[in-house]
Amino acid sequence: MSQLQYKVLFQSGNSRIGELETAHGRFETPVFMPVGTQATVKSLMPDHVRDTGSKILLCNAYHLFLRPGPDIVKAAGGLHKFMNWPGAILTDSGGFQIMSLGHMVSISDEEAVFRSHIDGSLIKFSPEESIQVQVALGADIIMCLDHLTGWPMSFDAAKEAMHRTLLWARRSRQLEISPHQSLFGIVQGSIYPQLRKQCALELAAMDFPGYALGGLSVGERKKEFYDIMHYTCEFLPADKPRYLMGVGHPVDLIEGVMAGVDMFDCVLPTRNARHGRAFTFDGPLNLKNARFAAEFAPIEEGCDCKACQGFSRAYIRHLFSAKESLAWTLVSIHNIWFFQRLMDRIRQCVIDGTLERLREQIEALYPI
Amino acid sequence: MSQLQYKVLFQSGNSRIGELETAHGRFETPVFMPVGTQATVKSLMPDHVRDTGSKILLCNAYHLFLRPGPDIVKAAGGLHKFMNWPGAILTDSGGFQIMSLGHMVSISDEEAVFRSHIDGSLIKFSPEESIQVQVALGADIIMCLDHLTGWPMSFDAAKEAMHRTLLWARRSRQLEISPHQSLFGIVQGSIYPQLRKQCALELAAMDFPGYALGGLSVGERKKEFYDIMHYTCEFLPADKPRYLMGVGHPVDLIEGVMAGVDMFDCVLPTRNARHGRAFTFDGPLNLKNARFAAEFAPIEEGCDCKACQGFSRAYIRHLFSAKESLAWTLVSIHNIWFFQRLMDRIRQCVIDGTLERLREQIEALYPI
Numbered sequence: 131m132s133q134l135q136y137k138v139l140f141q142s143g144n145s146r147i148g149e150l151e152t153a154h155g156r157f158e159t160p161v162f163m164p165v166g167t168q169a170t171v172k173s174l175m176p177d178h179v180r181d182t183g184s185k186i187l188l189c190n191a192y193h194l195f196l197r198p199g200p201d202i203v204k205a206a207g208g209l210h211k212f213m214n215w216p217g218a219i220l221t222d223s224g225g226f227q228i229m230s231l232g233h234m235v236s237i238s239d240e241e242a243v244f245r246s247h248i249d250g251s252l253i254k255f256s257p258e259e260s261i262q263v264q265v266a267l268g269a270d271i272i273m274c275l276d277h278l279t280g281w282p283m284s285f286d287a288a289k290e291a292m293h294r295t296l297l298w299a300r301r302s303r304q305l306e307i308s309p310h311q312s313l314f315g316i317v318q319g320s321i322y323p324q325l326r327k328q329c330a331l332e333l334a335a336m337d338f339p340g341y342a343l344g345g346l347s348v349g350e351r352k353k354e355f356y357d358i359m360h361y362t363c364e365f366l367p368a369d370k371p372r373y374l375m376g377v378g379h380p381v382d383l384i385e386g387v388m389a390g391v392d393m394f395d396c397v398l399p400t401r402n403a404r405h406g407r408a409f410t411f412d413g414p415l416n417l418k419n420a421r422f423a424a425e426f427a428p429i430e431e432g433c434d435c436k437a438c439q440g441f442s443r444a445y446i447r448h449l450f451s452a453k454e455s456l457a458w459t460l461v462s463i464h465n466i467w468f469f470q471r472l473m474d475r476i477r478q479c480v481i482d483g484t485l486e487r488l489r490e491q492i493e494a495l496y497p498i
Numbered sequence: 499m500s501q502l503q504y505k506v507l508f509q510s511g512n513s514r515i516g517e518l519e520t521a522h523g524r525f526e527t528p529v530f531m532p533v534g535t536q537a538t539v540k541s542l543m544p545d546h547v548r549d550t551g552s553k554i555l556l557c558n559a560y561h562l563f564l565r566p567g568p569d570i571v572k573a574a575g576g577l578h579k580f581m582n583w584p585g586a587i588l589t590d591s592g593g594f595q596i597m598s599l600g601h602m603v604s605i606s607d608e609e610a611v612f613r614s615h616i617d618g619s620l621i622k623f624s625p626e627e628s629i630q631v632q633v634a635l636g637a638d639i640i641m642c643l644d645h646l647t648g649w650p651m652s653f654d655a656a657k658e659a660m661h662r663t664l665l666w667a668r669r670s671r672q673l674e675i676s677p678h679q680s681l682f683g684i685v686q687g688s689i690y691p692q693l694r695k696q697c698a699l700e701l702a703a704m705d706f707p708g709y710a711l712g713g714l715s716v717g718e719r720k721k722e723f724y725d726i727m728h729y730t731c732e733f734l735p736a737d738k739p740r741y742l743m744g745v746g747h748p749v750d751l752i753e754g755v756m757a758g759v760d761m762f763d764c765v766l767p768t769r770n771a772r773h774g775r776a777f778t779f780d781g782p783l784n785l786k787n788a789r790f791a792a793e794f795a796p797i798e799e800g801c802d803c804k805a806c807q808g809f810s811r812a813y814i815r816h817l818f819s820a821k822e823s824l825a826w827t828l829v830s831i832h833n834i835w836f837f838q839r840l841m842d843r844i845r846q847c848v849i850d851g852t853l854e855r856l857r858e859q860i861e862a863l864y865p866i
Contacts, residue, residue, distance in 0.1 A: 456538045
């Protein structure tokens with residue numbers, strides 16, 4: 131098995147059902163990728179993640195570059211073996227983390243220079259190094275290093291970042307990667323249609339096996355986010371997968387599919403879980419709440435996840451009160467299960483032509 | 499299935515192989531019970547615990563009395579259902595925790611008065627209440643509330659505590675408990691042979707279905723601990739199980755079996771795990787150590803536990819560095835596995851007559 135294979139199986143409006151085949155498994159799109167930043171989906175064994183129906187994870191090249199280091203992961207036999215995850219993996223290049231976690235010192239066409247969020251050491255990171263790191267990690271899908279457009283950002287600053295992102299993408303595209311790997315380009319351009327369009331078209335001309343939308347849902351209003359997402363997708367090749375980075379909220383997933391997005395990742399299911407916040411198809415629950423102290427129903431009636439099959443709201447509430455980490459594990463299992471079942475529903479609704487109705491139902495429960 | 503059934507299957511010196519049958523399963527003794535203080539073995543799913551071959555857990559009536567409260571657990575259908583553990587459970591009465599965690603206000607023949615370690619509230623706890631709590635929790639084996647002898651303790655103080663323990667045991671023995679439950683008496687008396695003997699004999703006269711040795715390994719020298727343990731066992735009925743509370747170290751388990759002990763519990767495998775300390779049959783490892791950063795072997799070569807079957811020392815060391823809770827989970831699985839395999843070896847050595855040799859081997863690896 132070599133590079134990524136993608137085919138569209140069904141299309142309705144801009145929404146599509148597709149199939150992605152990687153060296154580590156085949157799955158339907160639109161797909162949700164749980165986040166395993168540091169080579170572990172927080173508080174979960176790989177079996178737990180697999181049991182939710184997850185087929186592909188996101189790990190973070192920035193974090194793994196700093197710790198344990200790409201050489202360690204490579205010597206372990208690559209990321210799949212290191213973390214004991216048999217499915218597919220996508221690594222984020224680190225562009226977002228350099229901006230959000232690292233203390234940026236300078237950025238030039240050559241490279242980004244920043245201070246590590248772990249020990250404050252000065253680190254230079256070029257697009258070439260990002261690819262080297264990701265080749266060492268060995269994920270199935272790897273990302274070009276991008277210059278992230280934060281929020282708010284002036285047109286001129288966004289334009290400069292977009293051009294640098296294109297420059298870096300062009301250099302990255304020339305580099306050798308492993309035969310089983312596929313490199314995606316990332317569209318930047320903040321909320322400026324002209325910049326997004328130019329970036330999308332120039333990346334498309336470089337003929338990447340997939341394209342990501344970066345720098346969205348970073349603080350802009352939902353309408354701005356949705357509008358620019360829809361607009362950007364128009365300029366991305368129809369025969370390649372599209373990945374909306376770091377998103378998101380249940381309604382965002384539906385809106386993304388309506389725009390023609392095929393791949394999503396977000397920390398929401400696992401991060402919320404650690405704060406006691408569970409997703410259900412009857413709306414959210416805060417399991418730390420005292421009202422659950424004597425509720426012996428599962429998180430969600432009828433749910434087949436391992437948490438709902440064995441444990442009550444009262445028990446989970448007790449675990450949170452007692453500061454027991456099993457609380458995180460159980461709610462994370464349930465929340466990832468919820469996200470995967472939401473994706474099941476989304477795919478079914480694309481086929482049935484009822485995605486608009488699902489959007490209304492979900493938005494009523496999870497207002498944006 | 500009603501009360502506990504115990505039979506000795508084989509005896510060699512004071513060591514014995516037995517079988518304990520409870521309403522929640524049958525198992526061989528000597529047995530090691532992992533500790534699930536707050537109705538969860540820390541960082542583990544019940545499946546993980548079961549997969550180590552564990553058949554019986556210890557939970558703590560003091561902790562569960564304070565949080566979530568016995569009414570909640572009872573309304574949940576009892577502790578087995580609450581925590582989703584199908585095997586047997588023993589609950590400790592709380593004597594030890596009142597002394598070690600609570601802020602003791604006063605103790606009389608009537609009751610102990612202490613301040614909760616959670617919120618400082620003033621709590622009165624009598625032997626009758628301890629039994630009530632344990633009946634509500636519904637464990638298979640429950641313990642009389644005892645007046646723990648700390649360390650160091652004068653003969654007179656130990657004598658008073660021993661007499662109070664006997665008084666409380668006598669009152670507890672009269673109380674009604676659930677048909678599937680069995681109540682054990684606890685021998686106190688510090689390191690004073692005369693007190694231990696009197697306590698053991700008087701408890702034996704009350705005809706409990708099992709007997710525990712309490713107040714040992716609380717600070718006294720190993721020789722004092724071992725001597726008084728051997729001495730005390732002589733006065734306990736041969737046809738009833740003997741339980742050494744809160745112990746312990748691998749060598750303590752072997753020494754306990756040599757003295758005729760049948761049951762053990764200890765937080766060592768899980769507590770050490772959370773500090774990165776793994777038990778192996780080649781000696782202990784501290785997995786936080788930098789020397790494991792690029793060691794791609796499992797914690798223990800040839801080990802069949804779920805941690806060793808899928809994860810390397812390097813990965814676990816990374817998880818500790820990155821402060822990921824999966825580190826605790828993996829080492830806890832391995833350490834409980836180690837304790838259960840040690841118990842397998844101990845039982846086999848009792849049968850083979852080679853327990854002394856095992857003791858030497860284990861003591862060479864785990865000096866006392």
